[in-house]
Amino acid sequence: MKKVLLYNIMDDEEIVIKEWLKAHPDVAVDSNKVTLNPDTVDLAKGYDGISTEQDNLIDDPIVYQKLHEFGIKQITLRITGYDTINLDLATQNQLKVTNIPAYSPRSVSEMVLAQTMWLLRHLHVAQNREQSYNFTWEGLQAREIHDLTVGIIGAGKIGSEVARVFKALGATVIAADPVHRPELNSILDYVDHETVYKEADIVTTHTPLLESTYHLFDENVFKKMKPSAIFINASRGGVVDTPALIAALQNHEITAAGLDTIEGEANIFSDDFSEKPFENDYLKTVLELPNAIITPHIGFYTDNAIRNMVNISMKDMLTIIAGGTSEHELN
Ligand code: NAD
Numbered sequence: 001m002k003k004v005l006l007y008n009i010m011d012d013e014e015i016v017i018k019e020w021l022k023a024h025p026d027v028a029v030d031s032n033k034v035t036l037n038p039d040t041v042d043l044a045k046g047y048d049g050i051s052t053e054q055d056n057l058i059d060d061p062i063v064y065q066k067l068h069e070f071g072i073k074q075i076t077l078r079i080t081g082y083d084t085i086n087l088d089l090a091t092q093n094q095l096k097v098t099n100i101p102a103y104s105p106r107s108v109s110e111m112v113l114a115q116t117m118w119l120l121r122h123l124h125v126a127q128n129r130e131q132s133y134n135f136t137w138e139g140l141q142a143r144e145i146h147d148l149t150v151g152i153i154g155a156g157k158i159g160s161e162v163a164r165v166f167k168a169l170g171a172t173v174i175a176a177d178p179v180h181r182p183e184l185n186s187i188l189d190y191v192d193h194e195t196v197y198k199e200a201d202i203v204t205t206h207t208p209l210l211e212s213t214y215h216l217f218d219e220n221v222f223k224k225m226k227p228s229a230i231f232i233n234a235s236r237g238g239v240v241d242t243p244a245l246i247a248a249l250q251n252h253e254i255t256a257a258g259l260d261t262i263e264g265e266a267n268i269f270s271d272d273f274s275e276k277p278f279e280n281d282y283l284k285t286v287l288e289l290p291n292a293i294i295t296p297h298i299g300f301y302t303d304n305a306i307r308n309m310v311n312i313s314m315k316d317m318l319t320i321i322a323g324g325t326s327e328h329e330l331n
Helices: 010-021 061-069 089-092 106-122 123-130 157-168 195-200 219-224 243-251 283-288 305-319
Strands: 002-006 028-031 049-052 074-077 096-097 149-153 172-176 202-205 229-234 254-258 293-294
Touching: 002 305, 010 028, 010 305, 049 305, 061 089, 074 305, 089 096, 096 305, 106 123, 106 157, 106 202, 106 229, 106 254, 106 293, 106 305, 149 157, 149 195, 157 172, 157 202, 172 195, 195 219, 219 243, 243 254, 243 283, 283 293
Parallel strands: 002 028, 002 049, 049 074, 074 096, 149 172, 149 202, 202 229, 229 254, 254 293
Antiparallel strands: none
C-alpha cells in the first residue's frame, strides 16, 4: 500500500479526500495543517509521496535534500502557481514538481457572469436601498445581455469560457488576444484592443499578470471606453492601475466595475478584519464607491474546482510514485 502525506490541507479539501479514498482503498492518506518548510519536512519521512498547497516560498535547500533522502520522488502542488518552488533545487534532488494548470476555468467565468448581471440589474443599488426600506425603481432600469457586446482581453483558458457563457446568453462577443484559437471562431470575433475598449459594453480582462500586462488598464484605456461600459477584473489586481480605475468610476468615465481582485490584496483576502484593522487604501476606497462591487478573490472557489484540485493532484502524485510521467510536470 502506498502512503502519502498532504501538507497544509484545507477543510474543504478534507471532505473531497474522504470521497476520493472510498474509490482508492489501496492508498493511505495522511494530512496536516502546516506548510512544507525546513521545520516540517521531517514529517514526510516514511511516506512515498507528498503534496502541498501554500503561498510561501520553499527556498531552503535542506527541504529538497531531505525529501530526496527520504526516497520521495516528487512535490505535487494542489494549485496553479508554482513560484513557491525552487525548480532548480527540486531538479538537483530528482524531485518532479507538478502543478494544476486549470482546475476549473468555468468557475471564474461564472463569477464574471454573476458580477456582470449584478451590475447590469443594479442589484447593488437595490440592495443598499432596501436596507432602509426604500423600494423605489429610480435608476434601476437595466439593459439585457443579448443586446450587448462583451469584450474580452485575453481569451485563454478562462477568457474562452467567459466567451462561451456570454455567447450562450445571446451576447455579441469580441476578444483581443495575440493568440487566436480556431475553436473560438464560431463564438467570438477577434479584434484589436482598441476595438474592445471602444465597442464593448462589458470589458472583462483575463490576461496573466506579466511585465507587459502590468497596469494595462490605465487612465488612457478607461477614457477610451463607453461611459456606459462595465469593467470586470477577475484576473490579477496588478493588471489594473487602481487609482486610474477609481478616478474613472468617480468621474463616470465608465458606469461600473466588478472586481474579484485588487492590488495589495495579499494577506487581506481570505482573512477576517471585522475586529482588526487592515492596510489597503485602494480596497477601502472601492468598498465606498457606489458603482463598484468587489469579492475576495473567490472566482475559482467552487465545489468543482476543489474536487479537481484534489483529484488531479492525487493522480499526478501516484503516477510519479509509480514511475510514470504526468502531463503537469514543471521540471
Ligand atoms: P491563460 O494563460 O490560459 O490565458 C491568458 C491569455 O491572455 C492567453 O491567451 C494570452 O495569449 C493572453 N494575453 C497575454 N497578454 C495579453 C495582452 N496584453 N492582451 C491580450 N491578451 C493577452 O490564463 P488563464 O488560466 O485563463 O488565467 C487568466 C487570468 O485569470 C490569470 O491572471 C490568472 O491569474 C487569473 N485567475 C483568477 C482566478 C480567480 O479566482 N479570480 C482563478 C484562476 C486564475
